[in-house]
Amino acid sequence: MNKNDILLVIIICSVALFSLLMFNIFKNDNPKTAIIYYENKEILKINLTDDETNEYIVKGYNGDVKINTLNGKIKVVAENSPLHLCSKQGYISSSYETIVCLPNKIIIKIIDDDSLDSVIG
Amino acid sequence: MAKKLLISVISLIIIAFVIVVIVFNEQEYTSNLFYMDTYISVKVTTSKYKSNVILNDIDKIFNKYENMTNRYSDSELSKINNKVGTFEISNELSDMIKISLEWYNKSNGLFNINIGNIVDVWKKYRTNKNGVPTVDELNLDINIDNISLYGNKITVKNANIDLGALVKGYVTNELKSYLKSKNIKKYVINAGGNVIVGNKKNDYKIGIQNPDGGLLTTVNVNNKCVVTSGGYERYYEYNGVRYHHIINPFTKFPSNYMKSVTVISKDCTKADIMSTTLFLMTIEDGKKLAESNNVKVIWYSNDNEIIEENYE
Numbered sequence: 001m002n003k004n005d006i007l008l009v010i011i012i013c014s015v016a017l018f019s020l021l022m023f024n025i026f027k028n029d030n031p032k033t034a035i036i037y038y039e040n041k042e043i044l045k046i047n048l049t050d051d052e053t054n055e056y057i058v059k060g061y062n063g064d065v066k067i068n069t070l071n072g073k074i075k076v077v078a079e080n081s082p083l084h085l086c087s088k089q090g091y092i093s094s095s096y097e098t099i100v101c102l103p104n105k106i107i108i109k110i111i112d113d114d115s116l117d118s119v120i121g
Numbered sequence: 122m123a124k125k126l127l128i129s130v131i132s133l134i135i136i137a138f139v140i141v142v143i144v145f146n147e148q149e150y151t152s153n154l155f156y157m158d159t160y161i162s163v164k165v166t167t168s169k170y171k172s173n174v175i176l177n178d179i180d181k182i183f184n185k186y187e188n189m190t191n192r193y194s195d196s197e198l199s200k201i202n203n204k205v206g207t208f209e210i211s212n213e214l215s216d217m218i219k220i221s222l223e224w225y226n227k228s229n230g231l232f233n234i235n236i237g238n239i240v241d242v243w244k245k246y247r248t249n250k251n252g253v254p255t256v257d258e259l260n261l262d263i264n265i266d267n268i269s270l271y272g273n274k275i276t277v278k279n280a281n282i283d284l285g286a287l288v289k290g291y292v293t294n295e296l297k298s299y300l301k302s303k304n305i306k307k308y309v310i311n312a313g314g315n316v317i318v319g320n321k322k323n324d325y326k327i328g329i330q331n332p333d334g335g336l337l338t339t340v341n342v343n344n345k346c347v348v349t350s351g352g353y354e355r356y357y358e359y360n361g362v363r364y365h366h367i368i369n370p371f372t373k374f375p376s377n378y379m380k381s382v383t384v385i386s387k388d389c390t391k392a393d394i395m396s397t398t399l400f401l402m403t404i405e406d407g408k409k410l411a412e413s414n415n416v417k418v419i420w421y422s423n424d425n426e427i428i429e430e431n432y433e
Contacts, residue, residue, distance in 0.1 A: 096328045100160040118311045121330025
């Protein structure tokens, strides 16, 4: 092997290591992120570390679901369902709280650095 | 030429190695399911290669029990409820009914699966959020002797069987066996009030919700089921009184001995049945039942006291 061959092997190794590194980095979410799912499909990711108030609209099973964020908290403001349980729930702000809009098949989870594996209740 | 070949081979080996690592690298895969009138969160640690099959199979297992026990759809259970006669039923349904009948005796009648008609009356009131059922409306036959089981043959009359107090536990037991057969060690499945966890180096940390808001406490568990019963999720209020969904078969009214009770056991069916049964009795009586059945229990009393007993 001459110098160029060795260089090529080093480059290939670096690319391989870099890919692995990127693969692992992208596995982790940002601190305090809200993830919104429609059934199993992740449809929106919101960074909750912003101090701004924002409004989002996602499509649920029964139509639009209006979502509001404020200072690290998130809530459902309006949706079409018989009992409106998820709009009545109000803001959630930690990973042990989840908003589940059962008729609309919308789930809002918060990912933060909390070490709990699950919450029962 | 030989050098070039050598470099090509080394490159190919490295690329193959990266692909293998990416495909077989274990990480957490999740899915959200909706069965048994509840949201189910599934987290399994496995390879990308296996993940689709595993998550699909878990979905199928929940779906199987939904089609077996949902009283409000064309399920296997619906075909025998409110009918008169002898019917042949599946092994799983017969096993769940058998376990329930045994627990009827163990609990001196508190765990009664022939309570479907009473549950329906309360459900109607909970939906309308108006009024309380009258004594006449609740004067329904819930005698457990209306159900008799011989192997896979069931004879029923005046029976409306509700398996809601154990089916989630029974499904999670099956999931545990399934995941073991697929050599999956790390998992957390949360089906409403039922959580099952696998094995990992450090214990799983499970939070127990405080019925008054926030977290009540946390438990560290490995290879266990944690089941909570409480009257704080499905309820309605009328004239300042809260009426929830866990009904005492003797009074036919919601039970109010405590705010919540959590049972921890390796056997998920037992944990599920016991959380309902313990919710229907005083904490003192519950301690005796917990001791004779070797489970760990965390009661949250009406005076906001956390009482823990470990009989495992």
